[in-house]
Amino acid sequence: xxxxxxxxxxxxxxxxxxxxxxxxxxxxxxxxxxxxxxxxxxxxxxxxxxxxxxxxxxxxxxxxxxxxxxxxxxxxxxxxxxxxxxxxxxxxxxxxxxxxxxxxxxxxx
Amino acid sequence: xxxxxxxxxxxxxxxxxxxxxxxxxxxxxxxxxxxxxxxxxxxxxxxxxxxxxxxxxxxxxxxxxxxxxxxxxxxxxxxxxxxxxxxxxxxxxxxxxxxxxxxxxxxxxx
Numbered sequence: 369x370x371x372x373x374x375x376x377x378x379x380x381x382x383x384x385x386x387x388x389x390x391x392x393x394x395x396x397x398x399x400x401x402x403x404x405x406x407x408x409x410x411x412x413x414x415x416x417x418x419x420x421x422x423x424x425x426x427x428x429x430x431x432x433x434x435x436x437x438x439x440x441x442x443x444x445x446x447x448x449x450x451x452x453x454x455x456x457x458x459x460x461x462x463x464x465x466x467x468x469x470x471x472x473x474x475x476x477x
Numbered sequence: 478x479x480x481x482x483x484x485x486x487x488x489x490x491x492x493x494x495x496x497x498x499x500x501x502x503x504x505x506x507x508x509x510x511x512x513x514x515x516x517x518x519x520x521x522x523x524x525x526x527x528x529x530x531x532x533x534x535x536x537x538x539x540x541x542x543x544x545x546x547x548x549x550x551x552x553x554x555x556x557x558x559x560x561x562x563x564x565x566x567x568x569x570x571x572x573x574x575x576x577x578x579x580x581x582x583x584x585x586x587x
Contacts, residue, residue, distance in 0.1 A: 370519070398574065409567060409578035410520065455519060464510075464535065465576070467520040 369394060371458045373468035380446050380475045388441040388471045390456030399432055399439040400457040400465060403450075410455060413441075446475045478503050481579035483568050489585045490558045498553040498582050500568030508571045509551040510535075511543060513564040514581075520567065526551055558586045 371392045378386050390399060398417045402410040416432035416439060427444040439458075443450055453472050457465040484499045500509065507528050512520040522535030524543040532543045540562060542554045551570075555562060563586045569576040 400574065400576075409580050412575045412577070415574050457520075459574075464522055464525060466522070466536070467512075469517060469519040 369460075370466055371456055371468040373454075373456055373471050375471060376469070377472040378474070380473070382448060382475055382477055383445050384475075386443045386446060386473060388443075388454050388456075388473070390439045390441070390458070390468055392437045392458050392460070394437065394458075394460040396432075396434065396437050396439075397459045397461070399430070400459075401430055401439075401441050402455045402457065402467075403452045404455065404470075405452040413454075443473070446473075448475050448477065451475045480504065481568055481570055481577050483566075483579040483582050485582060486580070487583045487585075489587065490555075491587055492559060494558050495554070495556050496558065496584075497555075498566055498568075498584075500551045500553070500570075500579055501549055502551075502568075502570040502577070503549060504570060504572070504577065505548070506570035506572045506577075507548075508576075509545065510569045510571075510576065511541070511551065511553045512567045512569065513537065513562075514567060515564050523553065523566075558584075560586045562586050 374389045400415045401413040404410040430441045432439045453470040455470045457467045481502045510525040511523040526545040529548040544552045566582045568579040
């Protein structure tokens with residue numbers, strides 16, 4: 369079952385923070401985050417495993433709440449290069465990675 | 478390393494025509510995947526393979542066939558193209574959890 373991402377789109381000014389949420393109705397084994405720039409392939413950002421700790425990547429970090437079947441991606445002090453569509457992918461029992469519909473992030477000067 | 482490559486980059490088909498999309502990876506990955514991406518619908522898994530000679534259905538397999546005769550190659554076939562198959566097709570490969578995507582193939586079916 370496809371995870372639900374929110375918001376669908378967000379517009380920021382350079383230096384502002386953003387949070388992107390990903391939730392599932394099923395118990396999750398892992399949550400993956402990818403970023404896709406316009407016209408390009410998705411690129412892996414990070415993976416959060418069940419029982420694992422919060423991950424970080426430059427000024428981008430994520431958390432995984434196993435009880436709520438939710439993950440949040442935190443973008444701090446956003447840069448122009450952060451613009452793109454962010455996808456979460458979730459793994460549950462017996463299923464391959466299933467991606468959400470994506471959150472379009474635009475960072476303006 | 479070239480990573481994951483896809484051929485062709487762009488193709489226009491007429492309804493009913495057939496074609497094969499080729500995905501190649503040079504990372505010695507066991508797992509390979511074919512996704513389609515449509516506006517507002519994210520990435521949807523068509524078929525995948527867990528090793529040479531194996532294939533399995535994903536979320537949206539109807540109208541597509543795949544083959545993995547060699548470990549480094551994963552072919553996606555459309556036997557009789559339909560306008561509903563207009564999409565961007567991405568191939569990916571992985572060793573463990575992280576998937577590495579190819580640049581995509583844009584397919585337009587008229």
